Amino acid sequence: MIRMPVSAMIGLFFTALYFLAAIFAPVIAPYGMAEVVGDVWEPMSAEHWLGTDSIGRDLLTRMIYGGRTTIFIATMATIL
DSSP: OOOOOHHHHHHHHHHHHHHHHHHTHHHHOSSOTTOBOSOTTOOOOSSSTTOBOTTSBBHHHHHHHHHHHHHHHHHHHHHO
8 A cells, every 4th residue: 555645645635625625605704795795805803704895795706606617617628
């Protein structure tokens, strides 16, 4: 049996976490992807962990949903 380095296990853990967050985005995202939920450029808070953007959308939600697009594009590029 080949033993993986600790750094590889940590990287694998975060990659798996990223994939799971992207797959289950509708379940774990606090708001809808295009939903305006606050004032523009709100700083980080308990309600908006990463703040809001120039339109008032939650940045954490947009990052979670953005992972889906990233995984789709990477998969299609690999297949081609």
